[in-house]
Each structure stands twice: as C-alpha cells, then as structure tokens.
Amino acid sequence: xxxxxxxxxxxxxxxxxxxxxxxxxxxxxxxxxxxxxxxxxxxxxxxxxxxxxxxxxxxxxxxxxxxxxxxxxxxxxxxxxxxxxxxxxxxxxxxxxxxxxxxxxxxxxxxxxxxx
Amino acid sequence: xxxxxxxxxxxxxxxxxxxxxxxxxxxxxxxxxxxxxxxxxxxxxxxxxxxxxxxxxxxxxxxxxxxxxxxxxxxxxxxxxxxxxxxxxxxxxxxxxxxxxxxxxxxxxxxxxx
Numbered sequence: 001x002x003x004x005x006x007x008x009x010x011x012x013x014x015x016x017x018x019x020x021x022x023x024x025x026x027x028x029x030x031x032x033x034x035x036x037x038x039x040x041x042x043x044x045x046x047x048x049x050x051x052x053x054x055x056x057x058x059x060x061x062x063x064x065x066x067x068x069x070x071x072x073x074x075x076x077x078x079x080x081x082x083x084x085x086x087x088x089x090x091x092x093x094x095x096x097x098x099x100x101x102x103x104x105x106x107x108x109x110x111x112x113x114x115x116x
Numbered sequence: 117x118x119x120x121x122x123x124x125x126x127x128x129x130x131x132x133x134x135x136x137x138x139x140x141x142x143x144x145x146x147x148x149x150x151x152x153x154x155x156x157x158x159x160x161x162x163x164x165x166x167x168x169x170x171x172x173x174x175x176x177x178x179x180x181x182x183x184x185x186x187x188x189x190x191x192x193x194x195x196x197x198x199x200x201x202x203x204x205x206x207x208x209x210x211x212x213x214x215x216x217x218x219x220x221x222x223x224x225x226x227x228x229x230x
Contacts, residue, residue, distance in 0.1 A: 041223075042223055043221035044159075044221040046219070089159070104219060108158040
C-alpha cells in the first residue's frame with residue numbers, strides 16, 4: 001500500500017537557522033501531499049499542500065515542492081523561530097478500501113525544537 | 117465557530133471498562149474520522165464516516181465501535197478497554213473527499229487504560 005517516510009527526529013536548531021525535513025512517499029497513483037503541524041498540547045493543523053507534480057505549497061515561510069521524479073515532498077524554511085517548535089507530519093491522500101473515498105496516510109512525525 | 121471539539125480531554129480507565137468519546141463539528145462537514153496517535157507510529161485511522169448514518173472501518177478498527185446519528189457528531193466507543201488502547205485520540209472532519217480536501221482536527225483526548 002501507499003506509505004510516507006519522513007526523517008526521524010528530534011531536530012534541534014538555533015533561531016534563524018535553515019530547516020529541512022525530508023519526506024518521501026510511495027503511491028500507486030498521483031497522490032496529493034500535505035504537511036501538518038502539531039503544536040504542544042494541540043491537534044494537527046494543515047500547514048501546506050500540493051496536489052500535483054511540481055506544485056509548490058507554501059505558508060508561514062514554509063515551503064515544499066511536489067517532486068514526482070524523486071517521490072519527495074521535503075519541508076523547508078529559511079529562518080526558523082522559537083515559535084516553530086512543534087511536531088511536523090508529512091501525509092498523502094490515499095484511497096480507502098472498498099470505495100472511492102480517501103484517507104490521509106501519515107508519516108511518523110518529526111519533532112522540531114528551536115532554541116533562542 | 118468552534119470548529120472540531122472533543123470530549124473529554126483526559127480519561128483514565130481500568131481494563132474492561134467502557135467509555136464513549138464524543139466529537140462535534142459545527143462546520144456542516146459530511147466526513148468525519150477517528151484517529152489514534154501513538155509514539156513513533158504517526159496517526160492511524162480507526163473508523164470514518166462519509167455522512168449521517170454511515171460508518172466504515174479504517175486501518176485499526178478492532179476493539180472500537182462508532183456511530184454517526186447526527187451529522188455534527190461522531191462517537192467512538194470502547195466496549196472493553198485494554199491497555200493497548202492507551203493513546204491520544206483525534207477526531208477530524210472535512211467537507212468532502214475530492215482528494216484535496218483539508219481535514220480539520222480536534223484538540224485530542226488522552227486516554228490511559230490501566
């Protein structure tokens with residue numbers, strides 16, 4: 001079945017450092033790809049998404065480009081802040097069994113800590 | 117507009133006890149989902165619903181039941197809790213499933229089964 005593999009954390013950076021969190025996927029078709037963020041004590045929030053190859057999703061200074069040739073969707077930010085400390089999940093839309101509906105398949109999450 | 121809310125926020129059960137987790141959304145979404153989140157496992161889909169009165173199994177449905185009697189509510193039941201069900205449970209909803217729809221998540225319920 002479809003799957004998502006993201007780099008294991010934790011990742012610890014200093015404020016204003018460059019961030020990359022790697023994400024690769026396997027899929028039979030052409031999935032939509034997502035990054036979700038989970039701040040401490042909260043539920044997941046959609047950070048950005050891309051629905052087809054070469055699309056770039058962006059939000060709050062974060063970017064990710066859908067690369068079909070390398071089956072990747074790496075998350076990047078040029079200058080992280082303390083407030084970016086959270087768990088980041090890569091995900092793809094997968095087809096649910098027995099029907100035409102879909103579910104999200106999540107990676108295991110990467111904990112990012114940004115120190116002042 | 118409260119979005120997705122979950123009740124309770126925390127709960128401790130003894131093995132064999134039963135309980136129901138309530139999820140409510142005020143966005144008129146058709147689709148609702150229950151996930152569990154375990155360390156190192158990411159989120160896994162337990163059950164989902166594509167509309168009022170419908171439910172379907174997800175990736176890890178065993179030991180859980182669900183009901184969607186009203187469009188805005190999605191209940192997750194544990195009939196006989198086991199320690200393996202210790203987890204954080206998240207409810208989510210979405211307007212549709214066109215392959216690109218955004219899921220909105222609740223704040224989670226932390227359940228411990230002793």
